Amino acid sequence: MRMGVWSAVVRSAVLAVVALVVLIVLLLLTGHDAARALTALVQGSFGSWYAITSSTLVRAVPLALAGLAVALAFRAGILNVGAEGQLLMGAATGAATAAVVGGMSGLPAGVAILLVLVMGAIAGGAWAAIAALLRQRFGVLEVISTIMLNFLAQYLVGWLVRGPLQEPTRVNPQSAALPEALHLPLLLSGTRLHWGFVLALALAILAWWWLRATASGFRLRAVGANATAAASAGQIRVGRTVVGAFVLSGALAGLAGSVEFSGVTFALYDNFSPGYGFTAIAVALLARLHPLGVLATALMFGALEAGANAMQRDAGVPNVVVSVVEATLILLVVAADRWQSRSAARSEAGT
Amino acid sequence: MTLRPAGDAILSLEGITRRFGSVLALDDASLRVRSGTVHAMLGENGAGKSTLMRVAFGLLRADAGTVRFRGSVQRIASPSDALALGIGMVHQHFTLVPAMTVAENVALGGRGRFEPRAAAARVRNVATHAGLVLDPDALVSSLSVGAQQRCEIVKALARDVQLLILDEPTAVLAPAESTELLQWMRRFADAGHAVVLITHKLRDALAIADDITVLHRGRTVLTTAASATNESALASAMLGAHVDEKLPATYSVHSAANDAENDTTHFVTARSAATRTDAREHDHERDQEHDQDQNARRRDFGTPRITESQAHARAGTVTAERHVVLAMHDVSVRDAQGIERVRDATMSVAAGEIVGIAAVEGSGQSELLRVFAGRMNASRGTVTRPAVVGFVPEDRHRDALLLEQSLVENVALRGAGARRGLLAWPSLRASTISLVQRFDVRTNSIDSAARTLSGGNQQKLVLGRELDGAPSALVVENPSRGLDFLATAAVRDALRAARDAGAAVLVYSSDLDEVLELADRVYAMHQGALIETGREREQVGRAMLGSA
Numbered sequence: 001m002r003m004g005v006w007s008a009v010v011r012s013a014v015l016a017v018v019a020l021v022v023l024i025v026l027l028l029l030t031g032h033d034a035a036r037a038l039t040a041l042v043q044g045s046f047g048s049w050y051a052i053t054s055s056t057l058v059r060a061v062p063l064a065l066a067g068l069a070v071a072l073a074f075r076a077g078i079l080n081v082g083a084e085g086q087l088l089m090g091a092a093t094g095a096a097t098a099a100v101v102g103g104m105s106g107l108p109a110g111v112a113i114l115l116v117l118v119m120g121a122i123a124g125g126a127w128a129a130i131a132a133l134l135r136q137r138f139g140v141l142e143v144i145s146t147i148m149l150n151f152l153a154q155y156l157v158g159w160l161v162r163g164p165l166q167e168p169t170r171v172n173p174q175s176a177a178l179p180e181a182l183h184l185p186l187l188l189s190g191t192r193l194h195w196g197f198v199l200a201l202a203l204a205i206l207a208w209w210w211l212r213a214t215a216s217g218f219r220l221r222a223v224g225a226n227a228t229a230a231a232s233a234g235q236i237r238v239g240r241t242v243v244g245a246f247v248l249s250g251a252l253a254g255l256a257g258s259v260e261f262s263g264v265t266f267a268l269y270d271n272f273s274p275g276y277g278f279t280a281i282a283v284a285l286l287a288r289l290h291p292l293g294v295l296a297t298a299l300m301f302g303a304l305e306a307g308a309n310a311m312q313r314d315a316g317v318p319n320v321v322v323s324v325v326e327a328t329l330i331l332l333v334v335a336a337d338r339w340q341s342r343s344a345a346r347s348e349a350g351t
Numbered sequence: 352m353t354l355r356p357a358g359d360a361i362l363s364l365e366g367i368t369r370r371f372g373s374v375l376a377l378d379d380a381s382l383r384v385r386s387g388t389v390h391a392m393l394g395e396n397g398a399g400k401s402t403l404m405r406v407a408f409g410l411l412r413a414d415a416g417t418v419r420f421r422g423s424v425q426r427i428a429s430p431s432d433a434l435a436l437g438i439g440m441v442h443q444h445f446t447l448v449p450a451m452t453v454a455e456n457v458a459l460g461g462r463g464r465f466e467p468r469a470a471a472a473r474v475r476n477v478a479t480h481a482g483l484v485l486d487p488d489a490l491v492s493s494l495s496v497g498a499q500q501r502c503e504i505v506k507a508l509a510r511d512v513q514l515l516i517l518d519e520p521t522a523v524l525a526p527a528e529s530t531e532l533l534q535w536m537r538r539f540a541d542a543g544h545a546v547v548l549i550t551h552k553l554r555d556a557l558a559i560a561d562d563i564t565v566l567h568r569g570r571t572v573l574t575t576a577a578s579a580t581n582e583s584a585l586a587s588a589m590l591g592a593h594v595d596e597k598l599p600a601t602y603s604v605h606s607a608a609n610d611a612e613n614d615t616t617h618f619v620t621a622r623s624a625a626t627r628t629d630a631r632e633h634d635h636e637r638d639q640e641h642d643q644d645q646n647a648r649r650r651d652f653g654t655p656r657i658t659e660s661q662a663h664a665r666a667g668t669v670t671a672e673r674h675v676v677l678a679m680h681d682v683s684v685r686d687a688q689g690i691e692r693v694r695d696a697t698m699s700v701a702a703g704e705i706v707g708i709a710a711v712e713g714s715g716q717s718e719l720l721r722v723f724a725g726r727m728n729a730s731r732g733t734v735t736r737p738a739v740v741g742f743v744p745e746d747r748h749r750d751a752l753l754l755e756q757s758l759v760e761n762v763a764l765r766g767a768g769a770r771r772g773l774l775a776w777p778s779l780r781a782s783t784i785s786l787v788q789r790f791d792v793r794t795n796s797i798d799s800a801a802r803t804l805s806g807g808n809q810q811k812l813v814l815g816r817e818l819d820g821a822p823s824a825l826v827v828e829n830p831s832r833g834l835d836f837l838a839t840a841a842v843r844d845a846l847r848a849a850r851d852a853g854a855a856v857l858v859y860s861s862d863l864d865e866v867l868e869l870a871d872r873v874y875a876m877h878q879g880a881l882i883e884t885g886r887e888r889e890q891v892g893r894a895m896l897g898s899a
Contacts, residue, residue, distance in 0.1 A: 228750055229753055232744060
């Protein structure tokens with residue numbers, strides 16, 4: 001069912017048009033000035049150099065990293081819907097690491113930043129490992145366990161920012177601001193775009209290459225495609241592959257959290273993530289689980305969210321409207337996939 | 352075994368014919384079940400037993416023939432029609448909802464409000480009345496296999512079934528449970544109902560049945576009173592051989608000699624026609640000569656005669672002891688449920704021979720093959736096998752292929768568990784191309800998804816992959832399942848070629864004729880036990896039916 005590049009382009013264009021129509025209908029239904037709202041949407045996402053780099057691309061970074069996490073898990077047949085929790089654990093551990101290494105004199109800033117990022121990834125992987133082991137050992141469905149772990153991570157962050165990690169003044173429920181020396185360096189001065197963008201780009205390319213070129217990447221795909229055949233015909237150790245892919249997926253989501261912390265928010269607080277881990281599922285599905293496609297769809301969702309903010313600010317349109325458009329897109333993609341595989345099955349039956 | 356007072360026919364099936372594509376599954380089959388009796392239906396794998404009963408239960412439509420129930424012609428279009436008449440069926444694979452209680456399962460499909468108390472009371476009532484032990488409030492998932500079967504029976508009885516069809520009911524039961532079930536059938540029939548017992552266990556049929564009908568290749572070849580026959584006669588009829596004329600037959604022994612002849616002729620015509628269609632469909636240049644050659648070979652099927660492979664085997668035994676590649680000694684195998692599937696098996700396969708396993712389904716052959724293929728461990732005994740064994744499982748969609756992936760990736764799958772570092776795609780592509788050419792896999796491109804191939808081409812791909820790198824041993828399970836004639840011939844040729852190239856080949860097929868055609872030596876397997884037999888159809892057939 002490999003699609004050609006051309007049909008993928010046609011498909012994306014059709015989806016974009018449908019999404020636009022849905023948005024316009026929603027705007028008209030809710031009694032907004034559609035022209036003004038759409039202008040704000042475009043201005044806010046692609047209207048200026050600043051909008052592109054500091055709104056759209058900055059939002060695309062966590063979406064791309066968490067989207068890669070979801071895509072890798074889904075490719076291995078693991079329904080990891082816990083990217084949100086893994087991302088939060090990554091951010092929290094990043095904040096804790098920053099609190100520790102920030103006090104160490106003589107540690108080069110580069111090493112400290114790297115430590116923050118890596119510890120975040122490890123924490124995300126460890127959080128996912130819980131669900132992986134529950135699945136392997138007790139047969140607990142990962143859809144259930146990862147959702148539960150999302151709640152757990154959310155409440156854990158709530159406690160941390162009121163307890164051990166709260167700022168020294170103890171006024172707001174948030175961590176101390178990250179010292180400037182530990183900020184992820186900016187990629188372009190005068191914008192908010194940081195080096196996390198390059199990291200996401202590099203990791204997407206690496207994931208794409210790993211999946212197609214290496215024996216371990218192939219095992220992951222084989223297990224996801226048909227675990228029974230992978231075990232029988234390929235003599236692949238399915239359990240090991242699943243746990244490995246799950247932990248890797250968690251690590252990517254955790255990295256999304258520590259990158260967001262050290263590149264954008266510089267602090268940990270309640271509602272640290274505006275649902276990046278959930279939007280990441282849409283990002284991955286819309287990209288048909290292709291690592292390079294994830295870059296494109298992350299950019300698209302980044303633009304939509306940046307535009308939604310502008311629409312709310314300039315045209316008074318609640319950004320729930322954009323959430324509805326996003327949800328519609330996901331449903332369309334899932335329906336299109338079903339329809340395509342059904343018609344493929346039909347044409348095959350006809351031969 | 353005394354013949355009980357003959358009741359009227361409760362169910363009669365006359366001249367039932369049913370075709371699946373080019374395969375004639377039922378060919379003018381008939382059956383007459385009298386009320387107050389247990390009627391056993393015997394036949395080999397694929398003889399049409401289940402198909403005929405599925406027609407009676409409304410799961411399949413017959414292409415021709417009449418169904419009479421209590422004397423009047425009926426059109427049974429669905430299981431609900433059958434149940435309305437009073438015909439119930441217990442399938443080999445249960446149709447229960449594990450997460451529901453017994454009472455809820457029995458109430459499924461009923462009408463009106465569901466009252467848990469009333470439903471439980473009804474189950475208790477039906478079960479007690481029928482003399483079956485069953486707790487209505489137990490979850491089906493917590494029940495033993497025997498209890499699940501009783502639940503299926505009660506489900507049917509709760510619909511006031513007069514005629515109960517049981518498809519291989521004892522296959523899943525422990526011996527004590529089997530005896531209990533058989534006794535229950537007897538009592539049920541004595542109470543004026545009727546039972547059709549589909550089985551391939553001759554002893555069960557003789558012990559419990561009043562009447563016995565034997566099907567062979569979709570035809571009724573023998574109908575007799577159980578008291579008027581014996582194991583040997585039944586085995587002969589099941590295997591399609593001549594029935595001993597001296598045996599007194601109560602109802603009608605179809606003229607077996609005549610039938611057998613008609614049978615063969617009929618099959619040859621049907622299959623030759625299929626062959627020609629296939630040839631056209633495959634759009635392949637094929638001259639007249641070749642076509643005739645194929646047809647001629649088809650005619651040989653089922654008629655044992657000295658073939659090249661037999662000659663080969665004889666030459667082999669005369670010349671020298673060959674190098675043994677696959678061997679097991681006193682091996683026992685337990686399945687995931689801890690049930691012993693293979694008992695004290697000892698056998699060997701040498702380089703350059705095809706060894707066949709003949710068995711009815713569920714005799715332990717599947718576990719035996721998987722032990723040799725390294726996909727399952729023996730619980731006891733010693734197994735000798737090379738590190739790499741090619742394995743062609745019967746369910747290629749589940750066990751052998753990544754359907755959505757390309758042919759190249761499916762070839763790359765073999766040995767993927769042990770591979771390190773980078774995949775050498777260029778060389779994998781090259782070996783896929785050569786494999787596709789050597790095994791004549793018809794595809795548009797090696798980048799097409801495996802799903803787009805026909806069943807035969809998928810099987811050739813799997814076989815080619817498993818033979819790639821010329822492994823010293825190959826284990827094959829039902830090599831031609833679901834394949835058309837040309838693909839079957841190609842797969843068999845490939846197996847012979849592997850043998851001739853020096854591989855040790857172990858083949859199981861549910862089609863006895865396929866085993867006999869391919870194998871140089873044959874083992875029969877019966878309820879987990881293995882015995883080497885000769886290559887005569889009759890002898891092998893008896894051994895696999897446990898009637899040596």
